[in-house]
Amino acid sequence: QQQVKQSPQSLIVQKGGISIINCAYENTAFDYFPWYQQFPGKGPALLIAIRPDVSEKKEGRFTISFNKSAKQFSLHIMDSQPGDSATYFCAASITGANNLFFGTGTRLTVIP
Amino acid sequence: DAGVTQSPTHLIKTRGQQVTLRCSPISGHKSVSWYQQVLGQGPQFIFQYYEKEERGRGNFPDRFSARQFPNYSSELNVNALLLGDSALYLCASSFSPRANNEQFFGPGTRLTVL
Numbered sequence: 001q002q003q004v005k006q007s008p009q010s011l012i013v014q015k016g017g018i019s020i021i022n023c024a025y026e027n028t029a030f031d032y033f034p035w036y037q038q039f040p041g042k043g044p045a046l047l048i049a050i051r052p053d054v055s056e057k058k059e060g061r062f063t064i065s066f067n068k069s070a071k072q073f074s075l076h077i078m079d080s081q082p083g084d085s086a087t088y089f090c091a092a093s094i095t096g097a098n099n100l101f102f103g104t105g106t107r108l109t110v111i112p
Numbered sequence: 113d114a115g116v117t118q119s120p121t122h123l124i125k126t127r128g129q130q131v132t133l134r135c136s137p138i139s140g141h142k143s144v145s146w147y148q149q150v151l152g153q154g155p156q157f158i159f160q161y162y163e164k165e166e167r168g169r170g171n172f173p174d175r176f177s178a179r180q181f182p183n184y185s186s187e188l189n190v191n192a193l194l195l196g197d198s199a200l201y202l203c204a205s206s207f208s209p210r211a212n213n214e215q216f217f218g219p220g221t222r223l224t225v226l
Contacts, residue, residue, distance in 0.1 A: 006154075034214075043116070043202050043217035044155065089154050099145065099168050100215060102154030 006103025019077040021106045023090035030092040038087045080110045116218030124224045133188045137205030144186040147202040198225045
């Protein structure tokens with residue numbers, strides 16, 4: 001059973017546009033929600049993470065929005081650039097357990 | 113500073129063989145986790161080790177085993193390889209199991225089983 005559901009599977013955005021990737025979870029014990037960026041041939045790299053005590057976290061062009069009641073969180077990439085073209089994974093974990101449950105990934109393509 | 117390193121980069125094996133993958137964590141990190149990433153999917157948790165002890169195990173058969181050494185490096189062993197074991201095997205390190213859950217991934221070992 002997929003603990004974290006991610007959509008869309010693929011996304012094409014024009015340069016300068018906003019990329020939005022959504023994730024949903026069921027386990028209310030999750031208390032850490034990171035986003036990872038993965039380029040072909042590379043391991044996932046931590047992009048930004050949020051805990052459920054805040055509803056939004058922003059780092060540069062990347063923003064996580066978190067809706068605890070809906071058990072949903074999303075990644076917004078503002079002013080998307082061709083260099084942002086990669087696969088993005090949302091994940092969730094429980095403090096102390098430390099095993100991450102990943103979504104199925106979103107392949108983002110930013111066209112010039 | 114060096115990140116997480118893994119070896120080998122690529123590996124080709126045949127069904128029934130055994131394989132050993134290696135991981136060196138970031139200096140100062142004491143916890144190592146292993147993940148399997150099948151093409152087109154997100155990583156799936158296999159094991160976590162901390163201070164040489166297994167701290168967590170995912171839903172993988174007993175053909176998968178691992179260990180951690182005194183220098184915190186780790187090995188993942190897979191016996192009796194199946195075609196379905198073909199995947200990218202990722203190692204992730206963190207300071208401890210409770211260190212804000214932040215895990216740093218290596219580049220992975222691409223295993224192909226023929």
